[in-house]
Amino acid sequence: AQKVTQAQTEISVVEKEDVTLDCVYETRDTTYYLFWYKQPPSGELVFLIRRNSFDEQNEISGRYSWNFQKSTSSFNFTITASQVVDSAVYFCALSEGGRDDKIIFGKGTRLHILP
Amino acid sequence: DAGITQSPRYKITETGRQVTLMCHQTWSHSYMFWYRQDLGHGLRLIYYSAAADITDKGEVPDGYVVSRSKTENFPLTLESATRSQTSVYFCASRPGGTNTEAFFGQGTRLTVV
Numbered sequence: 522a523q524k525v526t527q528a529q530t531e532i533s534v535v536e537k538e539d540v541t542l543d544c545v546y547e548t549r550d551t552t553y554y555l556f557w558y559k560q561p562p563s564g565e566l567v568f569l570i571r572r573n574s575f576d577e578q579n580e581i582s583g584r585y586s587w588n589f590q591k592s593t594s595s596f597n598f599t600i601t602a603s604q605v606v607d608s609a610v611y612f613c614a615l616s617e618g619g620r621d622d623k624i625i626f627g628k629g630t631r632l633h634i635l636p
Numbered sequence: 637d638a639g640i641t642q643s644p645r646y647k648i649t650e651t652g653r654q655v656t657l658m659c660h661q662t663w664s665h666s667y668m669f670w671y672r673q674d675l676g677h678g679l680r681l682i683y684y685s686a687a688a689d690i691t692d693k694g695e696v697p698d699g700y701v702v703s704r705s706k707t708e709n710f711p712l713t714l715e716s717a718t719r720s721q722t723s724v725y726f727c728a729s730r731p732g733g734t735n736t737e738a739f740f741g742q743g744t745r746l747t748v749v
Contacts, residue, residue: 527678554735566726566740573735612679622667622686622730623694624738628678 523548525615527627534603535635542598542630544613550574552618555596557587560610560629572596574618600632608634638662642727642741649717649748657712657744659727665739666732668710670694670702672723673743679726685710717748 524547534540546555557569570580572589580587584601600607614626640661649655659668670682671694681694683702691702699721701713710729714721724745728738 530676556737564724564743566728568737568739571735571737614679622732623681623684623692624669624728624730625681625695626671626679628676 523550523553523615523617523625525613525625525627527611527613527630529630530628531631531633533633533635536605537602539599539601540603540632542600542611542613542632544596544598544627546594546596546613546615548594548615548617550617554616554618555589556614556616556624557596557598558612558614558626560612562609566612569598603634605634605636608632640727640729640739640741642725642744645742645744647744647746649746651718651748652716655714655717655746657714657725657727657746659710659712659741661708661710661729661739663729663731663739664707665729666707667730667738668704669728669730669738670700670710670712671726671728672696672721673726674723682712682725714746717746719748722746722748 526545553574555572559567586599588597610629610631612629616624643658669684671679680696685691685704688707726743727741730736730738
């Protein structure tokens, strides 16, 4: 069965520091898809990125970067030069390939960026 | 309005009452999902649907009923609400194919007293 583990429940860093959010997943499928979502204090869920299992290239988008490593079943998210607006709950999620297209989420990491 | 909308946004109900949370999407997405969000548990999948008249249980289906007679609607019913069902409920949809992200509604905050 698919599973996503976000071991860091809560992280606090001072503004401008870099921070990495960990995500470890479990799946028996060779084809699967990974996602990151952000939930700011306003409560909506904002999609950040998706990655398929065949693409292990790291992704960078501005201050955000993602490190996908199949060897360790991890899909970590790094924020460089953090800002107060990055304060949110971040969720990692997994969808397996094939007929069953449900998306399973981790428990989330609450990130506090302190001014 | 285009997108995915949930109603009501807030609901207070009494233990034992039946309550239905509505979800409507205008994209004709094949897949729809219901999640509940609780502190310490993240987002847990309740039910999902691959198409009209096709529904499947998620991680925490007990106490909930869903239906999907039309592609655009996916109501979630609590047949006899319990205090443990106090939560924030999110509906989501995605197009067919597992390489797509899900789009979420604004959420419904349900309190069972």
